[in-house]
Amino acid sequence: MKTPYLFHGQDAFWVTPTQHHLKVTMVSESDRQISAIFVRCEPDNEEELLDMARGETCGRLQYWHGEIPLNSDIPLTHYCFKIMQNNRQWWLHAQGVTPRVPGKEAHFKFNRRDQPPAWVKQQVFYQIFPDRFANGDPSISVQSDEYCLRGDERPTVAKAWGAPVSDYHEGNGPNEFYGGDLAGIHSKLDYLQTLGITALYLNPIFTAPSNHKYDTTDYHQVDPHLGTNAQFADMVGDLHQRGMKIILDAVYNHTSVDHPWFDKHQRNTGEPGAYNHPTSTYREYYQFDGDSNEYIGWKGISSLPKLNFSNPAVQDFIYAGEEAVIKHWLQPPYQIDGWRFDVIHMLGEGAGAVNNAHYVKAFRDAAKSVNPDSYVLGEHFFEATQWLQGDQEDGAMNYYGFAHPVRAFFAGLDIAYHRCQINAEELVDWLNEARGKIPWQNQLTQLNQLDSHDTMRFLTMLDGDQDTMKLALLMLFAYVGTPCLYYGTEVALEGGQDPDNRRCFPWERTEQPHEMLDFVTRLIQLRKSSPALQEGSLQWLHAEHQQLAFARTLDNTFSLCLLNNSDHAKTLSLPIWQLGVEHAVLQDLLTGDEWQVKDGHLAITLAGKEGLLLTQV
Structure with a gap:
């Protein structure tokens, strides 16, 4: 039997909390014979089925309204919908529509107590590997043979800006230096603002022997080859004056x-x-x-x-003491806006991650005690569900829920760079499964990236195919979560696996017209100007073979993303009536081209490797 159209968004139109209850709305087809709809919840860990009331009818859409109690014993409330249709029943939950009750991990979730900062979902982040972004003060650059990284082994190697990075097997990845520094970053803030960037994420900047600085020797000092604490404070002050944010890498494991x-x-x-x-x-x-x-x-x-986190002295230094390092950089004169915690899932007592949740919560509490609006971001290469229920992290570097599935769909590779080709239906299943396991507000503050300092650059995974790269970038800026660009992506910088993915920024590419730079700038502009793209609910309209269409809806507005990952043209018929639209003119925000919605459907032919971002005129 064909699955009926049933939908529950999670923005304020669909979900309204009160002190003790949650008001919820869902929608079905108005001509679908439905005998009853219940919203299922579990106060006191026992099932309740509460009646949904039939509400207004708008064209082909029938709205239903209900109310459930918020759990009083725990901050998290789970719920889903049971739809009765003749002798069948359907269940609407965070991962889709199925004919049976879903497991609890697939229920919609609302955390009444722990919410991520509201500002995060409005940002466009930009990740910078400091040694490779810009050299603003050559006088402080590392010199060849200045010191050794390991006793008398691994002497430093100073290289000319833009010179090739050594191959991984040569073993010089950590000890090659190109001279990027804080002065260089500060000097490029005008460029970043023109690009449209609103928030920076810097790889570690504290004193350390390597170029990547994940081997800290002083948590209270900016590495002197990058600059000074005073320079950093000045740069953050300038960023804040510009309305920008900054988060730093925290290496406390x-x-x-x-x-x-x-x-x-x-x-x-x-x-x-x-x-x-x-x-x-x-x-x-x-x-x-x-x-x-x-x-x-x-x-x-x-x-x-x-580090030994069962030692109170370590606890005091990192998070518990009044002068703890987590608190130190959130306070004046620095006042950073959050932390990205390196390998936070591995941190604990002893050799493993014993009592990990306790320490992650403690890190969160330490940061929030100084700035309740600080962003607590975790690094997880794989599934991070357990850290993302609201009381530990605000968001994670979203490898599992975005980078991995998007890589498989567009590049045909998995995280280990093994072949892994999936189609659009499989992509949607993967995205829904990952997203549906966490509360909606945390979905919005997941940090979505195509690549990072730990992965091959996405364009290189695509063998330099810029048409497919543009589709992936469109997905990045249209999908649920906060987008983050790895430096140089906007000028088509390539790079293989670490350390080749950390090439110097080719500034000469910004001095002349550049198609990718123009495209990325336009995507950023569209994201920043669209509340629907920042926090609107997600509605899938098509997923088949290599074609994908989804809408982000908020209030009475929507943005419609269409992607054809095939080399061949494909004609689609999209059910725009599911967005409450029967007749309208839609305009592509990237080209200005227009299409007609007739009788609730959009008939449209996508050229090979074409992506569109449509909105109602």
């Missing part, structure tokens, strides 16, 4: 072996470090095997010793 607490290479002239000194004050900051020099490193990597 492990330190460098050169951190004074550890001091593996015995460079510290003060208090002895933990390595080789069983009686050191800092011995319990790490996890040694008795009095030996055997210790636990992150993923077994000896240069990154894991």
Whole structure:
């Protein structure tokens, strides 16, 4: 039997909280014979089925209204809809419509207590790897052989801007420096504003021997080869004056072996470090095997010793104390707007992630105690559902729920770069499953990226196919979640796996007309000017083979995204009546072309590799 049209959005039109209840609305086809609809919830962990009242009829749409109690024992309320039709029943839930009751992970979710910052969903983020973005002060650049990263091994290598990055197998990835710095970033704020960027995410900037700086030696100082604390404060002040935001990378799971607490290479002239000194004050900051020099490193990597979070001194330094480092950078004179917590899912007591949820919540509480509107973002390469129910992270780097499925659809690759071709139906199933497991407000503040400093650049995955890259970029800016560009994407910067994905920004490409730059600038402008794209509900209208169509709806407005990932033209007939529209003129916001909606349908032919973003004129 054909699945009926049933829909429940999650913006304010569909979901309205009161002090103790949640008012919910859903919609069906007006000519569909339905005997009853119930909204199912579980107050006190026991099922209740509450009647939905038949409401207004608008053309082919029949609205239904109901109210459920908010759970009093926990912040999270789960619900879904049971639709009775003759001898059949259908269930409407966060992952779609099925003929049986869904598992609880697929229910709609509302968190009455823990909400992410409202500002996040309005942003367009831009990720910068500082050493490769812009050199504003050559006098502080790392010099060749200035120091070694590992004892007397891995001497620094200074390279000319734009020179090729060494191959991964050469082993020089962490010790090659190109001279990018804070002064360079600050000097390019006009460029970033013209592009339309509203928020920056910087890879680590604190003192560390490597170029990537995930091996911290001083959590309170900007690395002197990047600039000074005062320079950073000035830059943040300028950003805020421009109405922009900034978040920093927080690397609190492990330190460098050169951190004074550890001091593996015995460079510290003060208090002895933990390595080789069983009686050191800092011995319990790490996890040694008795009095030996055997210790636990992150993923077994000896240069990154894991911190011991069962030690109160470590807790106080990182999050619990009044001067804890998480709080320090959120306070004046810096006042950053949030943290991206590196490998936060691995942090815990002992070798593993024991009591991980406790510490993630503690990190959240520490940040929110200084700035309740700060953004708490977690790095998770795989599924992050358990961290995204509202009480731990506001959002995650959305690899599992966006980057992975989008990569499979457009590039035919999985996260391990194995072949993985999926069609549009499979893409929608994947996206729905990932998105539906978390509350709506957290869906909106997921950080969506096509690529990052940890992945091959998306354009390189596509073998340089810029037509397909434009489709993926359109998906990035039209889909649910907050978009983030990895630096250089807007000028078609390519790069293979780490470290080749960290090439220098080719500034010469911004000095002449550039098709990709113009395209990205236009997408950013459209995203920023459309509340529907920022926080509107998602409605799928078509998903078959290599063609995809979905709408973002808010109030009485919508944006309609159409994608043809095939090389061949395809004619679609889209049920625009599901958006409450029977007759209208739709205009493509990218080209200005127009189409007619007749009798609730849009007949449209997409050229090969064509993407459109339509709205009602």
